[in-house]
Amino acid sequence: MMKIKDRIRGYLPIVIDIETGGFNDKTDAMLEICAIVIGIDDHGIYHPKEPQHFHVEPFKGANLEPSALKFNGIDVDNPLRLAVSEKQALGDIFKTARAEMKTEECTRSILVGHNAFFDLGFLYAASNRSNLKNPFHQFSTIDTVSLSALFYGETVLAKAMRVANIEWDDASAHSALYDTQKTAELFCQIFNTQTFD
Numbered sequence: 386m387m388k389i390k391d392r393i394r395g396y397l398p399i400v401i402d403i404e405t406g407g408f409n410d411k412t413d414a415m416l417e418i419c420a421i422v423i424g425i426d427d428h429g430i431y432h433p434k435e436p437q438h439f440h441v442e443p444f445k446g447a448n449l450e451p452s453a454l455k456f457n458g459i460d461v462d463n464p465l466r467l468a469v470s471e472k473q474a475l476g477d478i479f480k481t482a483r484a485e486m487k488t489e490e491c492t493r494s495i496l497v498g499h500n501a502f503f504d505l506g507f508l509y510a511a512s513n514r515s516n517l518k519n520p521f522h523q524f525s526t527i528d529t530v531s532l533s534a535l536f537y538g539e540t541v542l543a544k545a546m547r548v549a550n551i552e553w554d555d556a557s558a559h560s561a562l563y564d565t566q567k568t569a570e571l572f573c574q575i576f577n578t579q580t581f582d
Contacts, residue, residue: 389425390491397491398423401498402565403507404457406449410506414443416459419565420478422485431576433569438562439474440466457559472515482520494520499542499568501526532575
């Protein structure tokens with residue numbers, strides 16, 4: 386029986402999506418984050434586990450680009466967001482990652498994302514601001530943009546979903562929870578088509 390550690394060099398794949406107040410991970414706010422650990426069953430089938438989803442308070446002095454807020458539809462001042470600090474959100478996600486790494490005998494977590502370098506940059510900038518030790522590989526990622534281009538001839542997430550016959554709702558897109566769930570489905574579908582003895 387294949388274990389998840391045997392598939393990707395001892396790495397634990399965790400799908401991450403981050404919604405932000407701009408494109409600069411050093412100056413712009415992280416506003417929402419979701420993480421989904423990828424599991425594997427006794428038959429070697431990959432599946433998404435339960436999501437961890439947080440609305441995040443902008444760090445002190447963070448930049449908020451109006452165009453970014455218009456794009457993702459986030460109202461930073463809405464009290465119903467129930468936003469938490471970067472430290473709390475990442476602390477909880479990292480705690481889960483480490484527990485899963487121990488259970489699965491993995492050496493590191495590896496970020497899976499659509500345009501993964503973007504999310505990895507924000508993840509590391511926020512963990513550095515919060516003085517948290519980050520369990521994710523510092524530069525290696527698994528990018529579903531490249532996987533989608535290879536398998537489906539598409540790089541845009543919505544278009545790749547349609548070619549892959551995975552349900553997609555444009556109105557729900559650009560929420561960290563929805564995008565992470567759909568990226569996790571896409572990742573699992575692709576990995577489940579490739580088996581290794």
